Every structure is written in structure tokens, then in C-alpha cells.
Amino acid sequence: MPQPSIPSSSSPDFSGLWIPLVTPFQGGAVDHAALSALTRRLAGDGVAGFVVCGSTGEAAALDETEQLAALDAVQAAAAGLPIVMGLSGYHLGKTTAWVRRLAEWPLAGLLVPAPHYIRPSQAGLLEWFRAIADAGAAPVLVYDIPYRTGATLTRETLLALAEHPRIRGIKDCGGDMAKTRAVIADGRLQVLSGEDHQIFGTVAEGGVGAIAASGHVQTRRFVQVLRLLAENRLAEARAEWQPLQPLIEMLFAEPNPGPLKALLANGGSMRDELRSPMTRASDALRERLVALDARLSRP
């Protein structure tokens, strides 16, 4: 259940490593015990906060009751760390109604992608994000992910959205470094890398952090990379970062979160179970991942 509302900060801090939590399943139902244990472990590993119901959380396969139950479970286990709730949809009225309902929860933010499937104009995208930001109580992170939504946010649109007092950051999967640089240079939106292999480059160029599925594993290393970058210790950050590259490649070699769940399941923290049409990782990839993770875990 929601806890008493906390005031939403006028300058929220989205820096550091945020984990877009997987949703564990057991026998077709959400496995809340596994979700809580995962959240507690990650909180102890130094992450900055959590995203519930991101794409990695298979939110598209969860109904509203399941989404709210997952949010409650994470809130209870997060040791006070901030929580961002993911949204998706293409019906503006339904989405703003959902956002009004979510205002009862003490969220650090809402992660909002463009509406998928319908491919509106830039003017339509401005209306979409402004209406959602107006409807809620929490700061909005724009989730720029054209390869999932089919809609590309231009640099001009992002900078126009930055004028809205509640739109405070971007999870950047846009694939256009010039656009990312322009948003960083503008300075009004906090830029988080949303592409795991781009974390280093984005943060070295002035991004504040990352929302990265890979950070479920080797979490302390990812946290350390971001800390070292924040302290301008570039060579040390690079030395921590480079061994993570093959891990990131393998985690995205098949549709996310299949490989990630396979690896987490191998460690015993959940079942290797996804909701159709998402599928388990292949046995071959799971074996390679397990071997690599074991190598990376050696002192």
C-alpha cells in the first residue's frame, strides 16, 4: 500500500546507477519474495535507486494490479532508496488516469516513453509528455527509445520539454550522440544512459548516471565505474569498465531480460521464467554467461 506522500523535490537527483528491476515469476505469478530479496541485495550493493515496471520488468505483460503489487514489494524492500515507476501505452486518457492514480505513491519519478505504435508528430509528442507531466505529482524522466516506440524525439523537442518544471531528465537510448551532447550542454535535463554499452561514454561526457539492466549482476563494479567517473578518475574507471563489456554484450545477445533472468536464476535468486511472448535465453548463451560471470567474480 502507498505510504504517506513525501513532497516531490524541486531538484531531484538522478545520479548514479539505477536498476530497472526484472519481475521474477513462479508458476506464472509474480514472485514477490524473489523480487523483495533481489531489491534488498541490490540496495546493499550501493545502487542509487530502482525502476519498477521498465521494459526489463516485462511491464507490458503485467496488469495494473500486478504492477502496483510489484511497486509495493519494491518499496517495502528498498531500504528508503528512491523508486521510479515505468509507464507505457498509447492512449493518452488512460495513461493520464494511471499517472493520477500513481500520485498516491511517493515516487522519485515516472519513466515515460513516447506512445508506441502510432508515430505522432513532434507537436503530438510535446502534447503527450506535457499532459502526462501535468497529470502527476512526480518528476518525469523522458524515456527516449525509438527502437521500441517507433517515435523519434528530436533535439528541439527534448529542449522544449525541458521548459516544463516537472520534466527533469532523460533516459537516453536515442542512439544519437550529437543529440545527447546537446541535451547535456543545455544542462536543464539530467541525462542518464539507457543503453548499457554507452554508460561510460555518456557519463564521461557529462551524463549523471545510468538505468542499466546489466547492473543486476556485477553490481558493485558498475557502481564503482560511476563513482570513479563522478570523481574524474578516468583511468581507474576505464579499468573497471573494460571487463564488463563482454558481459553487457552477452546480456543483450538475445532479447532482454531473457539472458539476465537466466543468469540470476543460475545464482538461485529466482526462476528462469518469462511471460510469453518473451522467452528464456538459449542454453548455449546461459552457459557462456555463467562462465563469464564466474570469471568476473574471482577476486
Ligand SMILES: O=C(O)C1=N[C@H](C(=O)O)C[C@H](O)C1
Ligand atoms: O528497463 C529498462 O529501463 C531498460 N531497458 C533497456 C531495454 O531493454 O530496452 C535496457 C536497459 O538496460 C534498461
